[in-house]
Amino acid sequence: MGRSSEVNKMGTELGKYKLCVSARSSDKEILKKAQDGGIVTQLFKYALEEGIIDGAIVSGPGDEPWRPRPFVATTVDELMKSRGTKYNLSPNVSFIKEATRSYGLDRIGIVGTPCQMQATRKGQLYPVGLRDVPDKIALAIGIFCMENFPYQSIKQLVEDHAAMNLNAVKKMEIGKGKFWVYGERGQVVQLPLKVTHKYEQPGCHVCLDYVANLADVSTGSVGSPDGWSTVFVRTKKGDDIWSKAITAGCFETKAIEQVKPGLELVSKLANEKITKNQKTVEERAKFGVNKALRNPYISPK
């Protein structure tokens, strides 16, 4: 059921994975404030309760509304406070060493965007400044990501374009080709992505990963019905934890082949992102007059 071979069938845009399903948490409390299927919160909750992780680096509430900050959650309560997607930067990897020091974690969970999963794996293979961290990453959960925004961009989009107070926003969402802002009192504002594009973080435009290919488990809304998430289980570690969580009844699942819009849409969006950003990378090579911008995929020079 959805179990693909090690080499995925649809090309490389979805990365390697062992299993792909549509899923949602079976915990009503989690779903109340979850972005979609509550996968990240539920999987961390299970791992925390089972002692698979000692804590997880998540995007917790910051000083301003909808401004996340990296936060080391060591209790289920703290995890619950971090539910939902905040569409702006939270440098979660900045806590990856601190989590093993001040917080004393031996088994770290970390959630992040595809680039943060890349940073985590680079940190394990080339731990230049991450002493004793590489062997302590117990569960890395990646979230699908087309691009991210600086906080100031989100502020501008919500307050100027959507004319809403950030304090009064219940949820933000990017889906069905629009940027959605839901107010506490039931109002809904949608912005076309044409408006949001220019506010995107520039560094995202060279990113060649949509579905967090290097995570243990990656998840996102795309491909699944409302309230459900698409889940890729990628590594042995991920597979082990995921199957235990399934056995423990943490998730409801549906075969990805049986849901709409399904994997085809994930592939389509992944290819769109990769093609567009590959083009950006190529254009950078001839950006000036016989002068190139740096290409990190070739060398550190």
Place this chain on the structure above:
Amino acid sequence: MKADVEKKAEVIKKEDKPVADKIKVGHVHMSGCTGCLVSLADNYGGLLTILDRYADLVYGLTLADVRHIPKMDVALVEGSVCIQDKLSVEEIKETREKAAVVVAVGGCACYGNITRFGRGGQTNQPQHESYLPIGDLIKVDVYIPGCAPTPQLIRNVCVMAYLLLKGNKDQQELATKYLTPLMQLADRGTEACGCDLMYHIINQGLCMGCGSCAAACPVRAITHEYGKPNVNREMCIKCGACYAQCPRSFFNFDVMNEFEGIMEAIDGALK
């Protein structure tokens, strides 16, 4: 009973691992704090496995009773070179002659690091005031930046160096791919600073605010402003860890995509 004991003693006497295929490694100590050597030693059991199976330590301060730099496959050099100290200058040149591969281990050997701030005046040899990264005097093949460099990166490089010199074709290919960015760093030059994050990441439109640099910084000089790193330049010791750790300084998909297998292989090699 007695026969058993004798038999056991005999078994212990026999070395069950062939030593002929080991590579010869030396630790050359220039002007550094010995923190890099401590990092190497902090691999604990892993270091013993490395010395048991893959490498003979043919030179090393306090570890190997050898006076002059011998011929070796890999020289791990710690520290920068004080150019007012004749012996240091001779020894770094000799290291280049005697070693097939020279690895600059740690911030001082790669970039000068904290020794960049030397002004001389210290007791005993006050005239010793100019410290250069080894790459300013000899050609360096591989960089392991950081202050201190991590036991795990030193371990990974040791295993890869062994595979490169003694492995089969596939292993050599993997080791080459793995070591390439560290060789490119060596090629790139001898100057590092938190400013590299501005010049070569943020100014180049590459930063995506992951936080790797702040995690890597040994002196906590990096905070994030507007989601991007901000370096306290007074605190920066110029070790090069932040830039090398950044996934947008280098990111080699052919290696990273195989992270699971590579980590298993390294773990397996040290079991």
